[in-house]
Amino acid sequence: MLLGFKTELKLNNQQRTELLKHAGTARHAWNWGLKLTRQILDHNQANLENTIKFPSGIDLHKWLVALVKPENPWYFEVSKCAPQYALRDLRMAWDRCFKKVSVGDMGFYEFRRQLEYKTKLYGAELVTVDRWFPSSKTCSNCGTKKETLSLSERVFECEDCRFSLDRDLNAAINLKNVVSHPMSACGSGEADFSELKQEDFSLLANVSKLSLTPD
Numbered sequence: 001m002l003l004g005f006k007t008e009l010k011l012n013n014q015q016r017t018e019l020l021k022h023a024g025t026a027r028h029a030w031n032w033g034l035k036l037t038r039q040i041l042d043h044n045q046a047n048l049e050n051t052i053k054f055p056s057g058i059d060l061h062k063w064l065v066a067l068v069k070p071e072n073p074w075y076f077e078v079s080k081c082a083p084q085y086a087l088r089d090l091r092m093a094w095d096r097c098f099k100k101v102s103v104g105d106m107g108f109y110e111f112r113r114q115l116e117y118k119t120k121l122y123g124a125e126l127v128t129v130d131r132w133f134p135s136s137k138t139c140s141n142c143g144t145k146k147e148t149l150s151l152s153e154r155v156f157e158c159e160d161c162r163f164s165l166d167r168d169l170n171a172a173i174n175l176k177n178v179v180s181h182p183m184s185a186c187g188s189g190e191a192d193f194s195e196l197k198q199e200d201f202s203l204l205a206n207v208s209k210l211s212l213t214p215d
Ligand SMILES: [Zn+2]
Pocket: 139, 140, 141, 142, 143, 144, 158, 159, 160, 161, 162, 163
């Protein structure tokens, strides 16, 4: 669970100056490291035969000490931790970027847990839909339900009203409508998320995009 906390420090003038110097140095180191790592990625993409090893946070700090500090003497006025931590965090940000950490990797249990926690935190209501609710088979335009819908049919086409829409989007709209009128379709009210299929999961992710405001 990632939560943000706001903390305010009561600083005197001298502390304020020190803090700004450290923050400015960290920012300079981050921007330098970001530019350099981007150049390395561009180089590696263009020269597949002759790639440069992507630097670790420690590598970046060593290079900074050798190349950047001598030209920017104000680096010596602050703790070495300021640029060091900035580069470590930059490298961690790249790691997350490479891994593309997404809601899909979290697993159902964690996703559900976070949804419950966050909705409570922000005073919102979490509506769960019966696991057998036919979100994919129902036409989001006229409400007609198809008897069969194979997984390969990526576009929903209604034979009744000729409505046509991307399968997942059609299902997401049906789920969104359930959320707007919770009395009409919630069977059990308490779905068992542990048995959800991957397909249902992507639909849930879609509906959360549609009906939850980003934090
Ligand atoms: Zn229809």
